[in-house]
Amino acid sequence: MRQLILGGVRSGKSRLAEQQARERSLQTGYPVTYLATARAGDGEMARRIEQHRQHRPDDWLTLEIPDARLPAQLQQLLQQPGVILLDCLTLWLTQVLCEDLADEEALSEAALQRVDQLLDELVAVVSAGGVADLILVSNETGLGIMPLDALTRAYGDRAGLLHQRLASVCERVIFTVAGMPLVVKGSGFNELY
Template sequence: MRQLVLGGVRSGKSRYAESLAKITGLPVIYIATARAGDDEMQARIQQHQAYRPADWVTLEVFDADLPKQLAKLMQQPKVILLDCLTLWLTQLLCEAPLSEALLEKVDGVLDELVEIVAAGGQAELIMVGNETGLGIMPIDALSRAFGDRAGLLHQRLAEVCEKVVLTVAGLPLVVKG
């Protein structure tokens, strides 16, 4: 099964996704996409790490290699918990100055990710992303590029996933499945 768990900051999305992974009884591979750019982010990462069971394998993937790594992992009978799609997208968009060439590269990587998720595999896949499209239109080009790509990525993944959940105030709201 492929699941997409969306929500705002501190909505409970990661905790909910982790609970889904735990109840399967299968080995879990946790794909962490966050980089610690400052002390506050390092504290957030440490909080997530402390909550995870010790027997989960953690892979840190911050770059355009994510689709290729996910494709390999999908062929194994395990649970893959990918947290977080939007942090990963942010890092892709910030690896170089904003340009049409960068946006084309990012769009190609997003296409590749959607294709791999659509193809499925033996693994149970749980993906986590921040639902960022509920606010105002951002004023700068980079923020608009991020919002557009995050929204379209979530739509495309929701289309190929069997289950989609929106978390609000720690409560899971099933949107699909």
């Protein structure tokens, strides 16, 4: 089962994903691997990361992969029985987009093509699937206004297209609002797994 859980900041999407991973692990006896994509760039982000760590059971394996290694690592993990929780795709996209782009002048077509190639690789890995269950978490950023700067527009375009592409290959898509799940695609919330 591949599923994509979308929602805004503090919408409850991570909590829902963790609950589902826990339940699936109990049902199958398979271990949970948590793929963390965040980097602690400041104290506030470090506190958020620590809060997420505290919510996870001690027996979950956590791999921190905030860079271009993510598609290859995910591909390997999908080939083993287990439950994979990847949180968060938009944080990962931000980091890979900004790695080479220190300022707006660096926003070259070549740099964007490198990011697009990486997104293509990720979508191909998720499309191919494997034997592991996969839960993807991402921020829905396309509900606001169009940003004025080129880098933020490039990010918004890529995040939106990534979500569309992943939603088309996932068996379930859930949008989370105020801690409440809305099943957009797939079986209903009460029928999870």
